[in-house]
Each structure stands twice: as C-alpha cells, then as structure tokens.
Amino acid sequence: MLKIHAAEKFQGEISVPGDKSISHRAIMLGALAKGKTTITNFLLGEDCLATVDCFKKLGTQIEVGDRITVKGLGLSGFKAPQDTLYVGNSGTTIRILSGILAGQPFTTEITGDASIQKRPMKRIIDPLAQMGAIISGKKEGEQIYPPLRISGGKLRPITYKTPVASAQVKSAVLLAGLFAEGTTGVLEPEYSRDHTERMLKYFGARVRIEEKNIYVNGGPKLTAKEVDIPGDISSAAYFLVAAAIIPGAEIVIRDIGLNPTRTGILEVLRRMGAKVEVFDEEIISGEPRGTIRVQGPGSRVQKIKIGGELIPRLIDEIPIITVLATQAEGQTVISDAKELRVKESDRIAAMCSELNKMGAKITPTEDGMIINGPTPLKGSTAQSYGDHRIAMSLAIAGLIADGETIIQDTECINTSFPGFSKLLEGLAR
C-alpha cells in the first residue's frame, strides 16, 4: 500500500534504475554469446530477475551482484530444464524467450503468474510454428494462453509480416532466426522499440535494417561484451510528468535511455507545452542516452491528439500520460492503443475507473481514451489491478490530489521500479 499527499514542491536531480527491456536482452544475448558478458546498471526488478532465473535453469552460469556476469556457451550450449520455467509477471520474458526455446532440440514448459496466464500468445506462436517449432498452450476460443509447451529444433527462415507493432513479437522471431539457416525477416506496420536489433549488432550478429523491415542471418558467432544499461525512460516518465503538472516543479534525470523508439513521452510533454531539455547525449553499448530536464509550462499544459506511429513509442507511458491529460486545457484524445487492453492489466479500464473516482472526466473508447481537462483531483482509495504502471501513475495523480490518496496492492511496483516510493519521497515535499 502507498499513501500519497499533495506535493507543494517537486524538485531534484536523480537517476532511475536500468532499462527493463535492455536488461532482459542483455541476459539473453549474453547467454547466447560465447564467453563472459558483464552487465552494469542491470535492473534488479522482479521481471528481469525472472529472466535470469530462466537462463540459469537452462544451464547458463549467471552471477548477480553490483554487476552481472553471464557465462555464455554459444547458440547450442543450453540444456533441457528440469522444471517448468517461471517468468512471474514478465510478458517480455515469456514472449522473447519463446523465440530462443523454439530453436532448442528439447521440450520446455514455460508459465507465469495469474496475469501472464491471461496474456495472448498466438502472436508469437503463429510465426514460431511457421518456422518449425511445435508450441501448445491453453486454448480459449481463437486465442492461446500460457502455460506453453515448446518443442524446438532446427528452424526454417521466414519473412514475417507482424499484424501488430510489437517489439516482443519482432524479437521472438529475430532470435528464433539465429537458429534458422539463411535470413529471417520481420516486417512491422510501425516502428517498435529496436533494442534487440541494436544488441544483436553489438554482439556481432549480421542484421540488416530497411526502414520497418529487419533481417537477421542464422548461425552467427556472438561474442561476449560489456553492456552498460541506461536508465529506463519508462520509469523516468512518472517524474517527468510530475514536474510538468506540479506548479513550480523541476526535475533533472541523468543517464536516461534516449532511443528514438522510446522517446514519444518527450514529444508529448513538449507538444503539451512543458519545457523539455535534453543534454549530455552519448551512445554507450549501442544505445543513446543523456540527461533530461523538465519544467512545467508556467500555466496549464494543453490538450493534444495522440495516435498512429507515436503509440508504440510511448505504449508503456499511456497510463501516466492519462494523468497528465487530466490537467490539460481541453480534450485530449488517445487512439490506436488497443494493445493497452492486453497488458499487465486492461490499462484503459483501470485508468478510467481509478482516475474518474478521483474526479477526472475520462471516457474509455475501444482503442484509447478521451480525457476532458482540466479537472481538480481528490484523494481516494485506488486499486493498482496488480499492474506496476497503474500503481505508479496513480501515485503521481495523488501528488496533485486534494487530501490523501491510498493506492492498494503496490507490491507489483517491484517488477520494474524497486525504490520508486523512496525516490518519490525525496522529490515531493
């Protein structure tokens, strides 16, 4: 449980924990490479630790400390696990790892918590089955859910047109492509986060990128690397939004990932009128990073329309953008975001229900929300639906609400942002 009171001041210079998406991939590619990979600023959240645990069960030696070391045995070094692999709450682990398991000459069972067992898996099963893997799961109507049973082996290369812009689907197919003879391609309808492509290149794979089409060659020799992970812009987003809506607030966040496939939140803040500065930009371990400073507009933020190609570039930030939009002058419309319905919770339903309880005026649509602002918020008792991003977004809403906001079931925050409430306490007065 978290208790939040209205903040009169919000100010500070901080860094946030390592990027979740990049942390997962660093373990996976470290395990697929030959030699000792060292990872610094790894996210020690439950989701990424679940990935570590799965690879240990597949026979990879991994030491977790201030830095992580992964002793990779190459593409064919894994052994059949004794137990079912358990991914906890991590959709990224189950979907991307399935791509690797599809290339293994043994059968693996993989599952996760109650939320994972409601996450659709047909989107990865379809292409992996086309490549030759045999995958079964819990069938309900047209959809298939975990637990999954994956029998893999040598795969056929395919060129797969993904119906949804999903980095998890793209990554599952590209990693399966490492176990296919020839070139595997993924064609995306919109750009999704490209951490897998970047890291594959960084570890020595042959990757060709032609706009939204990505090709990888099978059977590469991947070489161990040092990977330093930037702070997670999705975690930073909570504080960036707080700085934009609390009068007089200012935040500086150092060493934040600035991959252009992830910076949609900065565009939204700018277009709504907040002052956003980015400096100290550099590229480390194949990923751009820098320092971000955000201040509010001095008056109210303004309504905007959010949809189309922008959506995959801020998909995980939509819950906190909803909080931002409650303070905007006019009607903010979010569309093309149907994917929110099948995340860790139904994020459209969750944000509408909890923010409306606090006094917001939000109407859900099939693929987004219409938010009429500005509305003052009042403290209430809110539910997280076991979803880390809902819990943290409501905590920020609490900072601008009158009275006390109680957020229930906040353990889930540890999946992506251990230390969130401590950092928040240090910034808000």
Ligand code: S3P
């Ligand atoms: C992720 C991709 C996104 C995102 C998730 C992490 C990744 O999911 O929502 O939190 O690391 O590849 P989709 O691929 O389903 O869009």
